[in-house]
């Protein structure tokens with residue numbers, strides 16, 4: 001009990017995250033033969049339920065919500081929805097997930113959404129057109145009313161608000177003095193935006209977009225503007241490794257990931273991490289890293305068995 005007689009509210013740091021996350025060397029001839037040293041930044045080991053960059057992005061928001069319910073948004077396979085639901089269970093905070101796709105309401109929940117529901121998340125399904133326009137304040141207000149979430153603390157789709165971006169600067173700070181280049185897979189780009197801001201001036205961040213479209217650099221600039229008031233750090237994106245778009249895992253990528261797991265005993269999350277690792281192998285092979293370069297690869301998540309897409313959808 002605290003002085004005022006209330007039970008103190010659990011905070012994210014009370015969940016004993018493993019921070020700084022471990023940094024381990026990778027022994028892989030596909031890099032060594034090009035004079036490139038690779039380190040794995042094991043953010044997947046931060047917390048068993050709140051994994052990787054989802055921890056770094058959600059923790060400051062959980063504390064800011066201060067016990068209010070959290071409402072957030074995502075597709076049927078969203079890692080962000082699952083992480084938010086898990087956080088709600090761990091911290092005893094109500095969570096509401098607004099899910100893209102009205103038609104899903106009439107079907108059995110997929111494994112990812114089942115997990116959200118099992119963690120206590122209240123799911124509210126909306127049609128795709130409304131969902132697409134949720135950044136329009138009037139549409140959003142109506143949506144929150146319909147979901148009975150007017151008083152809840154809103155976290156945007158993918159979780160990348162300014163608190164989340166600032167939370168990811170710590171990832172950069174943990175890597176200062178350890179690598180020349182830091183590679184990370186990008187969805188919204190929030191992790192890259194914060195990571196780049198936390199690195200030392202001589203370090204560079206390299207983002208691997210998993211969505212197609214090429215819109216990411218503009219989004220990252222906007223996220224940095226909102227979080228820090230201007231551009232921060234040296235970063236760029238390596239395009240051409242999205243393998244057809246979000247949640248697309250063609251056979252070539254699946255085989256690469258299976259092989260990587262066998263070689264290194266590292267569980268490889270398919271939707272993001274596999275694409276980043278594939279990009280690093282390809283770039284090293286093309287001689288795009290100078291001899292003597294140390295690359296840290298951020299392992300932002302872990303595979304989740306049945307919740308993962310194993311084929312193209």
Ligand SMILES: *Cc1c(COP(=O)(O)O)cnc(C)c1O
Pocket residue numbers: 052053054079080158160185186187188189190191192269272273300301302
């Ligand atoms: C959500 C997620 C990302 C993408 O993070 P952004 O901040 O949206 O770019 C990367 N890797 C994994 C494993 C994720 O779950």
